[in-house]
Amino acid sequence: MVTLSRQVGESLDLDLRAMEDLEAAARLHRLGSVCLAPAPAGSSTPRPRRSRSWMGTSGHTRDSELARVADMTAHILAGGDRLDRVGTVVAAAARPHRRTRSSENGSRTSEDTERAAEPPGAGVLRVVSTYEELTGGDDGRAVLALERMYTGPAYMFDPGALAALEIVLSDSGLLDAGSRSEDGEV
Numbered sequence: 001m002v003t004l005s006r007q008v009g010e011s012l013d014l015d016l017r018a019m020e021d022l023e024a025a026a027r028l029h030r031l032g033s034v035c036l037a038p039a040p041a042g043s044s045t046p047r048p049r050r051s052r053s054w055m056g057t058s059g060h061t062r063d064s065e066l067a068r069v070a071d072m073t074a075h076i077l078a079g080g081d082r083l084d085r086v087g088t089v090v091a092a093a094a095r096p097h098r099r100t101r102s103s104e105n106g107s108r109t110s111e112d113t114e115r116a117a118e119p120p121g122a123g124v125l126r127v128v129s130t131y132e133e134l135t136g137g138d139d140g141r142a143v144l145a146l147e148r149m150y151t152g153p154a155y156m157f158d159p160g161a162l163a164a165l166e167i168v169l170s171d172s173g174l175l176d177a178g179s180r181s182e183d184g185e186v
Helices: 002-011 016-028 031-035 060-077 081-093 112-117 120-135 139-151 159-171
Strands: 100-102 108-110
Touching: 002 016, 002 120, 002 159, 016 081, 016 120, 031 060, 060 081, 081 120, 120 139, 120 159, 139 159
Parallel strands: none
Antiparallel strands: 100 108
């Protein structure tokens, strides 16, 4: 997670401070899970319930629990300037890249001001975290994971961060035709 986040951040030419925050956020982004219910039998790590993610049919429960983990992580990290910045990256990464709201006349508008205020590493952390979740650590699933990310809701990911992930994966040979997992599934 940390190495891939660093590579994607470097591909985007993030500045030194943003890279430091991104690396710390990649290390700590699931820290808030300690506030969840005890770990399931056979697991050493507490986790949100495993319902379908946004790419499946009903991700609201899982998405809200992931947001809760991110918010708890940000709360735990609040208190020092650097850790507070890292917490901001983690919290922002748990939300979609683009959000919409209703304007005064009832039309839907993009939350461009919130997106502009998003820390530079948040989009990278969101993309890499989702990639890691979809591949489950099996690099043979890289092609399918990337396909699912590109064909998912357009508001979910920062297009620049997603393209940078694709470049990093391609440069490392993970998107070659023969790099699919045996089952061909993500």
